[in-house]
Amino acid sequence: MSHQGNTVRVRPFRFPCPTHDERRGSTRTRRSSDSLAAVWAWLFAVLAALAGPSTSAVAAPQSPTDDVLHLQRRITYGPTATESLVLLAGYPTSLQTFLSAQLGPAQPESSALQLLLADIQPNVSQGEVWSIDRLGRDYVARALYSRNQLREWMAYFLFSHFNVGYGKVNNDLEEIITFFSLPNSASEDATLLIRDNLEFLRQNAFGNFGTLLTHIVKSPATIVYLDNHRNNAALGVNENLAREALELYSLGLNPDGSPNGFNQSTDVNGFAHVLSGHILNLSPAQPHWVPFFSGLFHDLAPYQGATLFASSVGGGYTIGATESGPAVLDNVLAHIAMMEETARFISRKLYRAFVSDVATPPSTLIDAMVADWMASNGNLGVVLDRLLHDLDFWSTSHRMGKVKTPLEGLVSTVRAFDGQASNENQLTNLMAELSQSGQTLFTHPSPDGFPFASEEHATTWKDLRRVKFNRSLNEGVASQYAGTIYYDWFGLLNQMQVSPSNTVGVAQSFLLLQYGTTLTNTDQQLALSFLSTKVDGVTPDVGLDRLIQTGAIAAWNDRVSQYAAFAASFAQSYLK
């Protein structure tokens, strides 16, 4: 392998343009540990080549390492050593293989994750039930260990897009339960309804948008959250769901805040009439929370013969002179899902989520995504495929250009060091930290959903929490404490073919795992001096080689844990 030839890439990486069949048929690349060692040695050569006398930032050339890490940072909850090594070994075709697999059908989860998920499930014999905290643990376990990383990421992203806040649903169910003297538990039922939406989005993350929109708008969780169970046209419509379904779920607002293809008064009110009567079965008879169409609550007469969304570029939906009843909602939602305005709004949102937080994404790419949307019946997988193959996604100018959400920040740190949790108690600290950082899963109160924009997550508070958490890796030393995640430093180093006696190798490999070649020389020197000196930063510390030779394994473990916490605390760890 030629070292020099591969260290500097002058052109951005570009996939061969794949067909759908090629993507579906691909399998993962496997390499022997010999070639892994070779790759690793080569990586060090890359680092060495980048190292120079300058103390200013390295203007990192595009490198295979950075290409690999970029893809992992953006379509997964962060790189793991195992995955990075596989992707590097097969670079560049491995990237295509990986992306295709991630966009493809769900792969079976590892037995380790299945065991963890089983532990999180409520133990009915002990009277446990589903709660919103438990659902949060269930999701975080998948974020940490799922093989279907992009699918999981999209499930949460789409959940936030079609947000349902637990608090409101819980309160409203409680009211109904009290009113009808039902035996149900509001908190359990609210959680189950939210879980239903999440599971549907997980299974259809790369499906047709119309399917998602229809399912979510008609779901019991959404109906309760946005008051449609009280949308009674006979007494006067309730516009809550109608407004948010247009403004947040589908057509959206333009970057200047103006409505995108709909009128805020007549179209919202007309759509509220379409939605009227789509309530829940509130009778004391079982089951309680199923969608139910009430003809008494439904009245479309004021809009019969009228055209909704008349200002749309592709034309509106004209309600027939005698059209009425439950099927009208399906027809209107199908129409909305294929309106160009919807395609454009969702494409812009995906661009911001995956590429860059700009207000107005490049129009050529958005146009191409919209064309794909129209040609594929609104298939999110096809649109995502376009986005993730675009040169703009791979541009070096966007790398490390987004601030991680608290969830992404915490999970990516654990993944970077192969942190292991085998029972739900080990997730306790992680969940508490997530709440403290302002991201208690599935409880975002307002319908605009949990924000993914960088500026929302670059505040004093979130920075402080991130450093606090990253440094808590240090506390996981003995790793037997309840509530902490287990880190097997020997195993991790062995996987990377780095000797535990090699102080410089340990120092550099931990940085590479997280930052690729994006750290400055100053930072790398700082890291090395942390691992090789005592508290004063000057006196040489006992080397890792000496600790290994004398069998001081506990001391070695302490030292490496402290170093991992330090290495995880560089500000770049907030970025993806």
Next chain:
Amino acid sequence: MSHQLHRRQLLRMGGVGLLAGAFSSVLNRTAYAQVIGQPVLINFRKVLIIFQRGANCGLNTIIPHGNSSEYFGYRPLPTLSGPGVDNIGVPFDPAFDLNGFASMHPAMAPLSHVFNQGHLAFLHRVGTIDYSRSHFEAQRYYETLSPTTPAGSLALEEGWVARMVGALPTTGGYAGVSVSNAFQQAFRSTDPSRVQWHVPNIAAYSQAKVKGAPTAVEAKMFGSAGLAAQYGGAQVVTETSALAYRSGVEMQEADAALSGVSSAQPNTPYPATPFGASLRDAVSMLTQTNALVAGVEIGGWDTHAFQGGVNGRQAELLNELALGLRAVYNNVMAHGGSQDLMVLVVTEFGRTTPQTGSFGTDHGHGGVAMAMGLRVNGGVYNCDPSTWLPGDMTGPDGPWVHHRTDFRAVFKEILRAYYFANTSMIDLVIPGWSSLSGPTFAELGFVKP
């Protein structure tokens, strides 16, 4: 000299100045200074802003009982004795009459004393030019003070607080602080070198600090000699990267600003709710540090269904808000207390005048804002026989109260009369202000000269 004063002096003169020095090459305060000349804000005067998120129903907060036939036509009196599935009309109660025309919701009884002292102003029919009736758009307008006008132009995404404190050369980053679970846009800066101050509450902040003295190498990493020196220079970094690189300095500054702040429960306790706790901590920061503007929020006002009348959902929230405001008043302002704190309560819009079929109200337009402080001319504005005419309960564009005062006029009056801001400063905080004219942009006169 008290210890506290000494600390504050240090912060203003030393700690913060040091920070400004470290970042001087990337700060664009110079640019601001060129725009506005010498800033004239009186920067020891403080503002506490409370955002009622979800759109509080103004018609049931300050009720125009002077026009009761219309009011009860839209909102009939309840038919049941308790709260629940019932009409939302609030009966007239002479005990809460404010000016012979408007009356206060009974749940706000804790504020009667403050109103009678003349230190509480209710500003009725305040609204944005936004007719989208979208929560998120209208909230954005309130937080940026930059609604899209004319349609099609891109709004400034920077918060008004960030723009205001950014213009002050002496206050440093820690001048505007969002005391809330979610970071509020009013405090968001688009200048990546400026810290976005976000403190959910003081106890959590001190608990979150990294324990133990840093090692020499860690000090380099987190200290101003480390990250700031490495990344704060002329080196070109992407905006987002710069946001993250600051964190070492932020932590030092947070520590310096907050370590001595007491959040002990004062004489008049704050409500034992998340809102009460953040209100208490915001007041502590404003009174004990050099923070200039603090923002807290209280949610749950989006009463599309079962809003309630005298009792019920909205009443409970109004009571929580009133108890919080009374605590601020008693602890800080009463009995010759501080004249240098102004509390402003805003909500994104009001709600429809007729109740819906589900005994709630949908999104409307003009709402009620409130101002409290010793420099406030107490009273009721835009809700008296001379300003509230028959038919005013619906507007030209729908069944809701139209706005009579543009929301920016409220902020402009605070800037001009409370902070003594000059025109260029006002234009900086409220983009395009001096090109606006017409009766809706007139000051109400609620700030004492």
